[in-house]
Amino acid sequence: MATIHDVATRAGVSRSTVSRFISGRGYVSPDARARITAAIEEIGFVPNAMARGLKTRRSSLIALLVPEIVNSFYTTILRGVEDVANRHGFQVIVGNTDETGAKERAYVELMIASQVAGVIVAAVGGTAASLEPLLQKRVPTVLIDRAIDGFEADIVKGDNVDGMAELARHLLSLGHRQIALVNGDLATAVAREREAGYRRALAEAEVAVDDALISSGDWFIDDAERRTSALLASGRPFTAILAANNFMAIGALRALRQRGLRVPEEIALACFDDIEQAAEIEPFLTVMAQPAYTMGTLAMQMLLERMGGHERGGRREIVLASHLVIRRSSGARDARPVQSGAVGNGRIAAAELVANGDDGSPSAEDVAVVALASVERGKEVSAFGTVTSIAKDAAPNRSVEGAARDAAATPRGDE
Amino acid sequence: MATIHDVATRAGVSRSTVSRFISGRGYVSPDARARITAAIEEIGFVPNAMARGLKTRRSSLIALLVPEIVNSFYTTILRGVEDVANRHGFQVIVGNTDETGAKERAYVELMIASQVAGVIVAAVGGTAASLEPLLQKRVPTVLIDRAIDGFEADIVKGDNVDGMAELARHLLSLGHRQIALVNGDLATAVAREREAGYRRALAEAEVAVDDALISSGDWFIDDAERRTSALLASGRPFTAILAANNFMAIGALRALRQRGLRVPEEIALACFDDIEQAAEIEPFLTVMAQPAYTMGTLAMQMLLERMGGHERGGRREIVLASHLVIRRSSGARDARPVQSGAVGNGRIAAAELVANGDDGSPSAEDVAVVALASVERGKEVSAFGTVTSIAKDAAPNRSVEGAARDAAATPRGDE
DNA sequence: GCTCCTTGTGGGAACGATTCCACAGCACAG
DNA sequence: CTGTGCTGTGGAATCGTTCCCACAAGGAGC
Structure with a gap:
């Protein structure tokens, strides 16, 4: 297997120069640049992620732990997580915990050993015990769908x-x-x-x-x-x-x-x-x-902010509204799918926002992302509720803009 | 983060001794053993998979590339792959290639960089171009569901x-x-x-x-x-x-x-x-x-054999029979699920074998595994067809026994 | 008493990248 | 002429393991 050393000798430069070229930091002359490019191409060099990870203590792996992989709710979450992760150069490992604490614990240990950059977990439940090593080793973690008592971490969940x-x-x-x-x-x-x-x-x-x-x-x-x-x-x-x-x-x-x-x-x-x-x-x-896809994208978005150190504040919680879809099994006369309108405290369902998107109002995803950036410590916010006002008032910052751009580029949604 | 060195000093031994203890090869006295166990427990040591992988050129990661993660056919395959992989201490990374060659190519490069131990891929199709680096870098690879012309690798597929x-x-x-x-x-x-x-x-x-x-x-x-x-x-x-x-x-x-x-x-x-x-x-x-779960387990089984070097022969191909499930949409009078019996050339459907398992006949999984071990180069074999005779004639070898044991321990099947 | 084997341990060189530091050459200011 | 700053490069230490090799102590065999 070709190493950076092979590239260096072939290009007639030192390993350092090749490394600088690959990482893009530091000076490399146009001349050296051209020779290195050629050398990499010739010998089909792919940098060894292990060696890199060992040195940098970083990896491009995101772990997603779900309790039941065959449930399409979690698959859809995975799609959301994966789409955002990939766009930022991260890959997703999925672990199926099968609703058992022991499997969850084993996966957590493995993820730590693998030096994953971050973890998103729909926890098995009960105690925080199996997730505790994540806290101890300071691995960036975001909970999804299921809150865990005594586990201090960002969370995206539905309004159950x-x-x-x-x-x-x-x-x-x-x-x-x-x-x-x-x-x-x-x-x-x-x-x-x-x-x-x-x-x-x-x-x-x-x-x-x-x-x-x-x-x-x-x-x-x-x-x-x-x-x-x-x-x-x-x-x-x-x-x-x-x-x-x-x-x-x-x-x-x-x-x-x-x-x-x-x-x-x-x-x-x-x-x-x-x-x-x-x-x-x-x-x-x-x-x-539930807006499963959006839950996935938001969780990954929060995780990126934690991983990048942009967000150092306390625990954030995003609660997403779900919407009623009436079909035959409940025996309602009008059994065509209905999108619930404003329900309870002025909340607007995700589907409505998406449907209305063409008139210039924000898409569900934009909205959630904006809301996300505005979530304050300990304050429960419905991304699909307080939307417009937050979107107007919130000073756009880098991560919000990036996320909004991501959201716009996303081809498919939840339903 | 605690390292093996910390464990060593705490236990009053050298790094080598700790390493031997962890890997389980080489001599370690009961005394040292006890002290190391205690030290690991105390400081919550988890070995760094990066460092290990760098040195050993091995990792515990298996990559599964599927074209459409939300399709339950592939999720079920994933379950099969994951169950077998986990039982052998491997973890599964899933990559969703979205039926696009470029994404597939990108994932393949990433998997190589990540030094995955093996790859199972339901290929996007067309040319072998995006998978070619796997061959070049000699990464153990098994195809699943989709054959690729000109790509020489083991495959598990349905009898389409x-x-x-x-x-x-x-x-x-x-x-x-x-x-x-x-x-x-x-x-x-x-x-x-x-x-x-x-x-x-x-x-x-x-x-x-x-x-x-x-x-x-x-x-x-x-x-x-x-x-x-x-x-x-x-x-x-x-x-x-x-x-x-x-x-x-x-x-x-x-x-x-x-x-x-x-x-x-x-x-x-x-x-x-x-x-x-x-x-x-x-x-x-x-x-x-199609017996998706079994396809997953068999693919992983074949991959294990390649990874372990137990199997060095040419390309193997396992073709699994599917079975007809008659429901309403085809308009058949008797719209209850039926398990197709012997069809065509004396083939026995998977479902039947499983159903008859209690009378001592082999389970679908045993059978497929036995057939697997007997597949010969270039010869197409239906695991659910030639079953019993192969099971009787095939001299049991290590890998077959192991797989059969795995199959027996598997709690859930395809349907 | 010497060699050989077994049990048990430790030292140190890898593995393949990154990254800090040093340094060479050159221009230019004081 | 010396000092400073810039561009561009190479050397070498480092990350945390594994694993080969050396070696020590003790017993057995000759």
Whole structure:
């Protein structure tokens, strides 16, 4: 394998000169420059990233840890992360933690050993224990989707409470009063927040919560199926099921099919997180869709700022609104996809902003990026809420401009 | 960051001793052993993979290059690759080449610079140009799904000709005589093979092929939609569409919906490759399902053998049978999922083997692994065809035993 | 008593880049 | 004529491991 030394001798200069040429810092005469270029071309030299990384303590690797790689929600996040990372010369390693703390821990150790430049993690949940080495070794880290108590890091997440509340309101508006909740693992903040949203919507509608209709366990399809079967077998009456994510919905659907129950005629069903491809093939599942791609881009953007040392402040938190997509499974009369409008505290859904983009208003991505730059310590901000005012007031700085440019160059979005 | 030197001084031994302890070769007294363990624990030492890789010219990174990360076919392959890789202490980097040669080329260069231990690639197609550096630098490489002319490497692929022929036969058996083919990029072998299968089935049934009903372009959803629209607009009559993969089917479906055409009542539809999650939610699309997970495990297995130098022979090729899953979109009367039985030359479908596993017959994975070990140069072998006889005759060697053990420990399969 | 083997350990040279420092040549100011 | 600053280059140390080699202590065999 060709080394920088080979290039140097062939070009008749020293290793230092070649190194300066490659890195672009320091003086290199046009003459030497030409000879080095030729030499590199001739022997097909590719610098050894190991040697470089060893010396510089930098690498171009970004690690993304996800709990379930086959879930398209995480794949879409990966696309977002990857697109931004690649544009900045970074590559993405994906680790599938399979919802197990031990695997997560192993990956974290490996990432540290590999000297990754940064880590984005949708954590398995529960304790911060498996992520702790990241803090200890000061590896730039951004959380995505799932908050971890006691782990001080930037985070991009969905508005789980409001999202689930809106989803529940949808079912309530269709007349359902006994709504079962097939939740995920309560060790994850996501599950707790979604349950809170469910409770809030029911309380607002003055519907009593029946705790026997709330089921939690882990985030796997099989478990959701088992628990749904148990709910059905319990004899407790309910007319609708709210699943805490798309995989839980698949599990619930399995259990319902096994009993021959038709959806939505006999039991209505809705869930958090979309499965875009499934919806394309057959628009069936009513979902609260999260802007997964944008979540990925924003997380990577935050990570870049941390890695570059541009951002040294405290923990930042971006909360993104999701939007309701009504399809058949909830039994709504008008089962065409609807983009939710302003909901709750004047929030504007991502889809709307994108749709309105042609009239000069900012795209969802621009907006989120601007909001990102304006997030202050400890202050929770909805990127799709406080948008326009922030965009106008925020003094544009380098990282914001860069991100906006990136966003503009991005060919595809979330949906 | 703690180094091996810190550990050594703390434990009162030399770097060499610590190194021997970590790598597990060479003598280390129980006494030193205990002190080193304690020291590592105390200072939270994680060996620097860069330094190690620089010295050993080895890394624990496996690169997987896929053309479209959001397609669950490739995600499932990734799961297979990852599971086997992790079990052998390797990590997987995923690169999304987006069906573009330039991106593929860039990833290949990066992988070489990163000193990856091996590469598995579902190539963008056309020429071998972008992969050529892998050959030049002698990086162990295995192709998956897509063969590349002139690129001499092990490959795991589906039986595209037979698979597509069977899919066409299914439509023919339902009475369709004018069947449109929405193919992918003819620069990829996959597309050419699938077209060949389509032609073969029609020829066997003595149905004339109407070339105007065959459309090819690239592998993107949008293009398939455009081309399907064009076919519909052409006025050429057809009663069914065969899509070359799941994404093409989504594109076709979009075009059909736009024209208000019902599937399967007005036009029947079937495609190659399943989308498991979509099918779970609503069993709609009739597909020729490939054993994606197994493809991943086998590719990784072959790669391990190349990396370890156990295998030095010529190019090996494993061809896996796919199986027909009949759902609603093809308009078959009995629209329940069926596992195809023996088809053509005595081939046994993967699903059947797995289903029959309890009676002592080998699992699909065992079988494929055994077949793998027996593949001879230039000889095309269907892992699910010649199975039992090979299993009996093949002298078990180390790599086969190891792979079989791995297969047994694998918790989940393809479907 | 010498050699040989085993067990156990440490020294030091790599691996292939980066980067600090020194220095050569040259122009120009004081 | 000396000092200073600039351009352009090379030398050499360094990053954190691995691994070859040397060597020490102790026992066995001749």
